[in-house]
Amino acid sequence: MDQQLLIEMYRRMGLIRHFDETVQKLFNSGRIPGSAHLSIGQEGEVVGACMALNEHDYMVGNHRSHGHPIGKGAGVNALMAEILGKATGVNRGKGGSMHLADFSVGSLGESSIVGSGLPVAVGAALGSKMQGNDRVTLCFFGDGASNQGYFHEAMNMAALWKLPVIFLCENNGYGVTTPSNKVAALEDISARAAGYGTPATIVDGQQCVEVFDAVTEAVDRARRGQGPTMIEAKTYRYHHHSEGPLYDHMTYRSDEELVAWKQRDPLHLAREKLLAEGVGAATLDDIERAAEEEVAAALEFAEQSPLPEPPEAFEHLYRTPLTGGGVTDHA
Amino acid sequence: MDQQLLIEMYRRMGLIRHFDETVQKLFNSGRIPGSAHLSIGQEGEVVGACMALNEHDYMVGNHRSHGHPIGKGAGVNALMAEILGKATGVNRGKGGSMHLADFSVGSLGESSIVGSGLPVAVGAALGSKMQGNDRVTLCFFGDGASNQGYFHEAMNMAALWKLPVIFLCENNGYGVTTPSNKVAALEDISARAAGYGTPATIVDGQQCVEVFDAVTEAVDRARRGQGPTMIEAKTYRYHHHSEGPLYDHMTYRSDEELVAWKQRDPLHLAREKLLAEGVGAATLDDIERAAEEEVAAALEFAEQSPLPEPPEAFEHLYRTPLTGGGVTDHA
Amino acid sequence: MREVTFLQAVAEAQAEEMARDDSVFLMGEDVSGNVYGSSGGLLDQFGAERVLDTPICESGFTGVAIGAAMVGMRPIVDYTIASFMYLATDQLVSMAAKSSYMYGGQTHIPAVFRAAMFYNGGIAAQHSDRNYSMYMNVPGLKVVVPSSPFDAKGLLKTAIRDDDPVLVFEDGNLWGRRGEVPEDEYLLPFGQANILTEGSDVTLVAIAARVGEAVKAATRLAEEGISVEVIDPRTLVPLDSGTILESVAKTGRLLVVDQGHRTCGAAGEIAALVAEQGFWDLQAPIKRLTAPDMQIPFSPALEKGFYPEVEQIVTATRALMEE
Amino acid sequence: MREVTFLQAVAEAQAEEMARDDSVFLMGEDVSGNVYGSSGGLLDQFGAERVLDTPICESGFTGVAIGAAMVGMRPIVDYTIASFMYLATDQLVSMAAKSSYMYGGQTHIPAVFRAAMFYNGGIAAQHSDRNYSMYMNVPGLKVVVPSSPFDAKGLLKTAIRDDDPVLVFEDGNLWGRRGEVPEDEYLLPFGQANILTEGSDVTLVAIAARVGEAVKAATRLAEEGISVEVIDPRTLVPLDSGTILESVAKTGRLLVVDQGHRTCGAAGEIAALVAEQGFWDLQAPIKRLTAPDMQIPFSPALEKGFYPEVEQIVTATRALMEE
């Protein structure tokens, strides 16, 4: 593949890694309200998949999607500001970590109701088809989400109507503390695709190029009007389900398992590949450093940004304002 | 197979046929409130499946299930009385045609919310397993119901926990006016079972014996603790979705199709089989007549039965009565 | 003026808006077949893609409508029966109602969700829900309850042009009713109640099919010299509290008539509003006449009397005048 | 008396009832792992079959609980967060609430559905629902809202022994609170409100975590010579209307404090009840102090002040005394 592309993947993976590491620090110092779900360890499938799209295509994330908009090309400033609940946040401070969606790069929302993004992605694809444009929709969902009825309904409609949607299962082996094989009848989520006549492949989620190639092929099928594809990326999250001490005492997974996965770190694997292709270590270090600085600047931006004004809490519920006497006084 | 069994199947199919034909007459003369969905044409799969169970086993029907309790061994009097909204009805006049469930023969309710019975059946099977008894649960559902998320969630949990449940898809080709192949990605609903590692078979729903054999095998698996089985019975409803003029003008299916299916009428096929086995026509005619008389008597019983008293409308909402000031006056 | 049925009015509204705006389309189970009569002729006029038959998967196709709305389409979802909305509650609440807000206005969901309420027809507990009140508790949704063919058409057209999710609850008991509907195009604004009869003794606020019962009751009561003002809110979210409060300021008495369940229902909300903002005008207790807090029985012998009709309204109003 | 946290009280109630009755079992996502602390020790004591981890499929496993209940089990379903109940609304309404009625008493559904409300924690619109009011509109369900560890244990044990579907809404803001809980077994009846402070000037009805705020407000107001009676209904269905009406008969003033949304919320129901049955006792308008009809923003800078706290209650009560 095009080396520049791989370099750009490497850069975006670095951005995501630094972004989430920064979020972790902020969380531990009590600066992030609510919860934070990190993708550290999953950057390969996130970036590999997103970069197979063009900027007009759509992408749907979920509760663990700080990195997905970045993979799709979003700037990090407004994302970091959102996580800190600032007025300059991508959602103006109304969404936070679990809804970090940048619609300007085609991310169509990140619903943290597990599985709920699946039919929404199908709907976006239906819209594209009706509008006669060539946009495809990439839908990320977890192994846990695949057990929701939404998965079935979405897979069926997408296949039925031959819609331009790619279902990308981020199988990181767990839903919170529950191993996927304890809640899904079969080890491979992708085994379900055949029941809809939908092609499916399993890829190594730690190899961004492998994911990129599979998604690129799926995107081609979609643009040719041949309908959906399911891709199951086997991956792993280094951190627990979410930040904070809640899971530290838990033994739902072994240290060996974690160590083994870390040896196949997506950034490391991409770097090895680039070095092998003759890209200089210095070049890669510069890219790394630039990514680090970009995130540091985003943090600076976020910290300098003002908090939203209380009255803003009463904006954006409706696009067409409520008329009549509907609004009443309250606490 | 045991001839007496086949004769009993023939008898029950006759009961169902006469029951639904009577319901049709009553409906046309405006004597049945609400709606009525008939199984005429589907008696083979209904009876074949139910008779593979023993009386302690459970069965879950749906909106089109007048015949299912009959297949499971219910008396017809209380069923007919229910359809006429009488106090002697199996649900005391509170359920009617769409909820014709006789719990005394193990029918666990007939929910007319399409697909909603699937997880309930899985729950009954879970209960049996926890209670350590050998009861199995037979869950009837339509081709249309198979597109609900409930189907996926139920199939997954049943497989996961190896529960004693049999999923019997009554594929009559249509959901209201919509052909199954227009709303399900693949022609065979049973193709989805493999995604859960659940064995599935397709049977001729017009041949009660074929259905009986398949369900019997599934029941054995279930009792041996080997988990669920899916059986797809290809069948056909002679009538439209529900009674009344609503569908008469519609052309969603061809007359040829209907005629072709009628040539493979389940009662006719069973009769042929019995005659071939040397059972006398007179014997079968007597059985027919007895069934007809039983239904006529049920109608008589229903007509003689009183309507429920208005105060009964306020019973049975709760088993543990509401205390406190909860109840208020109303219209 | 010409008269059409409630269903024809709905079909006209859909046809007009689909003709006016290519992004408007209809989706639901069996919609192309026009089973119930609200989509007559649409298939021929607009084709199968814009009159889209869906599988039976209310939660999924509601999500599909929301996704399509996010990318610029304007779906009209037909659930046929309101009781089926429970399967779609997550998409309606978590996605339709919340998306514009939680994404800080980056997106919005211009979608209409039509649902008919088929109570009082012997179709038992699972098909007889009058559940608009549950959705009134969800900020981000708008709730419309037309009581005539005229209102049905004018409010539905407004709903289709509204940029937010709008739930339109059609009273199945009104589907076949005929009423005057102008040939010329018109729209009815949200949040503006309709005063059907002016009166000075008591205010009757009624919803959907109860409006007709209330008007009949008003005529009967007029003969007894009781002057009744009948108000139809037309939309419950937004609610035209001003018109209701002004009326009570004049009459001093309020009876709210609703076919929904009593507890946490629309009637209670209107009563609470007046007890809070119109208290000093009240000369008597606020009364609610609603369906009981009971599920719906199948047998007409049992369902009879569940929903307030003329007789009950007349009696309750008389009693209120005695207070 | 010993003090335990709200969560420990819940865990104790579950452990005691599971020990007492083999048909009682717990199911939900990650319950065996005791992620949030309400199922501590249960796995060791009762094994994985009775502390059942489910796939993430709220609608399906709710149906499973209902089916198990139909054959004699007594499931306790843990949804963790109340916002996830929307996926299960069909099973809760169409099946749990309606089965006993529509089958004429042939069956009944002895199941408990636990859900925590995590508002005011910066977890935004999709995780902050306080949605008990929606389910109060559904006949056939019972709705419990404990406000202390003592109530949580006593009410949950009653819920588990109740033969009908009971929804227990736990206020996440109270999970960590400690309170006195006797060692000896006790149960608290449904439909009996708790009077926390007796008073003669104004009645404050408060729900869940608002009860604590109301009691603090009462103390502050006492210093100003305003005598406040604080009532916690404990269960919203059934609702102890008698205790509320008696209190208003004494005080003549009512303020309802609720963290739920305003429109069609529990506060409105209580206001409507008193406007209807306690009108002649009222000396002032009935006031509601609720969360706004707004979705929940993420940034604490925006969420601040959404839920009525001491300050707002004190101010509103003072204003009510001036009316």
Ligand SMILES: Cc1ncc(C[n+]2csc(CCOP(=O)(O)OP(=O)(O)O)c2C)c(N)n1
């Ligand atoms: C409908 C719903 N149920 C439960 C939850 C709580 N929850 C949040 S993330 C999660 C696990 C999801 O697992 P998976 O889909 O594999 O995604 P992952 O977290 O592994 O990326 C759960 C149960 C939720 N947010 N929504």
Ligand SMILES: Cc1ncc(C[n+]2csc(CCOP(=O)(O)OP(=O)(O)O)c2C)c(N)n1
């Ligand atoms: C959730 C839900 N959606 C829609 C309906 C309306 N409806 C009743 S039966 C039916 C068709 C069901 O088709 P299928 O499952 O194939 O069963 P069949 O009627 O063919 O026996 C529909 C759409 C319903 N009752 N419940």
Ligand SMILES: [Mg+2]
């Ligand atoms: Mg996972």
Ligand SMILES: [Mg+2]
């Ligand atoms: Mg069918």
